[in-house]
Amino acid sequence: MAMSVKTLSRLELRSIALLWMVICDALLVLALLENGVLPEPALQLALLSFVSALPFFYLLDISQDFLSGVFSKLSSRLVLLLVCLVLIFSVICFVALSIFDLRQMNDHMALMVFVILAQGIMVSVLSWTWTLVKGLKRDSAYRQSIEGSLREAELHHLRRQLQPHFLFNSLNSIKALLLKDTKAAGSMLENLSEFLRSSLNQDENRPVPLEEELRLLELYLSIEKIRFADRLQVQYAITDEARACSLPALILQPAMENAVKFGLNSGEEKVELQLKAFCREGGLQLELQNPCDEASRLSAKGKGFGLDLLRRRLHLLYKRSDLLQIKQEQGIFTTRIFIPQ
Amino acid sequence: MNRVLLIDDEALARDVLRHYLGSYPEFEILEECSNGFDAVKAIQKHKPDLIFLDIQMPRINGFETLELIEHQPKVIFTTAYDEYALKAFELQALDYLLKPFSEARFAGAIQKYLQGKNALTENHKLEALLNSSGKHSEEARRVVVKDGSRIQILPVEEISHLEAYDDYVKVFHKDNLFLKKNTLSYYEQSLDPKEFLRVHRSFMLNLNFLHRLETLDKHNVLAHLKNGVKIPVSRAGYAKLREVLGL
Structure with a gap:
């Protein structure tokens, strides 16, 4: 018209x-x-x-x-x-x-x-x-x-911070726990609140020590572990040197969330995630591994799997496009993030 | 007795459903499934009357699960977030429960089932439409098909073309042909229009497979695909092709 x-x-x-x-x-x-x-x-x-x-x-x-x-x-x-x-x-x-x-x-x-x-x-x-x-x-x-x-x-x-799927599914899990284990429900509620508070309070441009980001990660994983019971396992290999390094807030958690989603989506009964952090020349290297299959990669496209957003943020912060690298081979998906110090 | 399946990848979410269903002795839970693959098998095996279906699940999601089954039970979707509401209504869902939902809300869904009501009231539909406006459902990157009892996930990049065939659509993947109970219009909407083009009433082709166009006469154009397949192109289809290819 x-x-x-x-x-x-x-x-x-x-x-x-x-x-x-x-x-x-x-x-x-x-x-x-x-x-x-x-x-x-x-x-x-x-x-x-x-x-x-x-x-x-x-x-x-x-x-x-x-x-x-x-x-x-x-x-x-x-x-x-x-x-x-x-x-x-x-x-x-x-x-x-x-x-x-x-x-x-x-x-x-x-x-x-x-x-x-x-x-x-x-x-x-x-x-x-x-x-x-x-x-x-x-x-x-x-x-x-x-x-x-x-x-x-x-x-x-905003969506990034609120993560509606995660939030509502967690609330639903708490509801389920209330039916059989009120104590567990209580502690999950506390963890969820603490996680939401921490991630909402973060100023995205302020660098935080890796130690602090790891604490947030723990909170997040404690909730996911309740949701998916014994399916989820995380192994850490983090050097003391790396712990002292700093990184922009909320870099690691979205990467981990992506790994968790991806890993669970692969349909493996046990999902083993691995997080490595160490220092190499000029910066902090983070390495995250999760199992994946071709099919879940296809469904993952454009579905709020946060790596694109993360790449964009890193580019804005450091004016470099090579800081986030991904690799997929033999059913293992690796996310590498380099943070210049 | 109403025979029910619970399909959700989170055990705790199934706990809630089981707990609520406990107050309805006329409902019997046949099986609980934690992913779409198991769900397809369980639905074919038990032919349930009603399923509670989560949407985001490992391997194949709730919608893809429904595409693969011949026996169509009544479906109540349970999901954490409302981005799928519109699609669920299009699939004639009995109801759409947003987690966490109350016992009263659950009772409402059960009532709907018992009264044999299909679909939701107009108000609900309108609300869902309003909520979903502006949320474009992303284009499908894969098509899930059944090959005998095996479920195969085909990346759309490997599909050369689709052909309408009565109530089915033939999906051509490499040297194989899969039948899906669906319409070409459905794929016209769900596949990326920059990649798949409906060139004929009965044909859709993957533009990346297009090799050349052959003009037979004024009204007859034939599309040659890289894999040697020839597809008729209608006049309207030819116009669309010219536009997309910038001819």
């Missing part, structure tokens, strides 16, 4: 311009014929006036749009050729007229020049207004798209 209105107004604008010119020219020709002055050159003048208006269209970058709109079946090259021919023809006419009949039709000539100029101004004003309106529309569309992506980023960020 909006589309057709737009096309219509665009066509209308140009039609009015053209119509106005044709009327002017017709009036002129009529006036000349009625006065009986120089009927033959008058016709030439009318022709001149009409064809000389076309170069204005062309020069104002209006002819191509307009003509291709009208002659949509013809190729635009043909139209352009036509316009050029008309342009050359009008120049020839003008030159011929000015050489042969200039003295006789001085008055008419002046009138003609005035009309042609008026046509030119009219067309340029219309075309300029059109371009302006189009530009404004484009600007507002651009602004809207920027606002859209900003909001999307914000939403993404």
Whole structure:
């Protein structure tokens, strides 16, 4: 609907311009014929006036749009050729007229020049207004798209923190525990609250010691372990040196969440995860391994598996795109994160 | 007696369902499944009247599970998050329980089942539509098929084309052909339109498999695929192809 209105107004604008010119020219020709002055050159003048208006269209970058709109079946090259021919023809006419009949039709000539100029101004004003309106529309569309992506980023960020699936599934597990083991339910609730509090309070740009991030990870894993009972096992290999290193907050936990989801999705009865952290030249190296299968990789695409987001964050923070690396071989998925110190 | 299956990958979530169902002696739990593979087998084996089905599960998800079974029980979805509500309604779910749900809410779902009501009230549907607007369901990256008793997961990149066949769709994967009880329109919506194009009333092709187009006469175009298969292209399909390929 909006589309057709737009096309219509665009066509209308140009039609009015053209119509106005044709009327002017017709009036002129009529006036000349009625006065009986120089009927033959008058016709030439009318022709001149009409064809000389076309170069204005062309020069104002209006002819191509307009003509291709009208002659949509013809190729635009043909139209352009036509316009050029008309342009050359009008120049020839003008030159011929000015050489042969200039003295006789001085008055008419002046009138003609005035009309042609008026046509030119009219067309340029219309075309300029059109371009302006189009530009404004484009600007507002651009602004809207920027606002859209900003909001999307914000939403993404929020979703990242709230992790609705994790949150509601955990609440459901607590509900289940309340039926049979209220003590376990209580401690799971405490862990969940503590985890939510810590991750909500984190300032994403502030570096935290690995030790602190590991504590958050423990909280998170304690909840997942209750949800998936003995299916989940995590092995750590973390050097003391690495513990003292710092990293941006909430880098490790999303990677671990991804590994847990991925691992559980593989359908293995026992899911063994491995986390290594050590220092190597210039920074902290984190290595996370989980079992996976091809099928779960396919379902994982674009499903809130947080690695894309993590990569984006690392890129924003360090202006490097090689910090997060993933590898999949023999049913093991490895996530490597390097944090420059 | 109403025969029931519980399908959820979290044991605790099944505990809640079992506990709630305990108050209804006319319901019998036949089996509990913790993933889609087991669920397909159990449904075929027991032919239950009603299943409680989680959506996010290992291996194959709840929707894919439903695609693979011939016996269609009544389905009550149980899930933690409402991003799937719309799809669940499209699949004629009896009800859609958001975890954690109360006993009263569960009783409502059971009532619906007992009254033989299908689908939800219009209000619910509308609400779900509103909630889901703007949430685009992501394009499927895989198609799950059954090969005898074996379940196979086909990456969409390896599927060359699809063909409508009565109530089924033929899925062509490498040298194999799988039948799925579905429609081409379904795949038109679920597969990435930049990758799969419906070029004919009965055919969809994977653009990455397109080798060349042969014009037989004014109204007949044939698409040659890289694997040697030839597919008829309708006039509308040809127009779509030209647009996508930028011809």
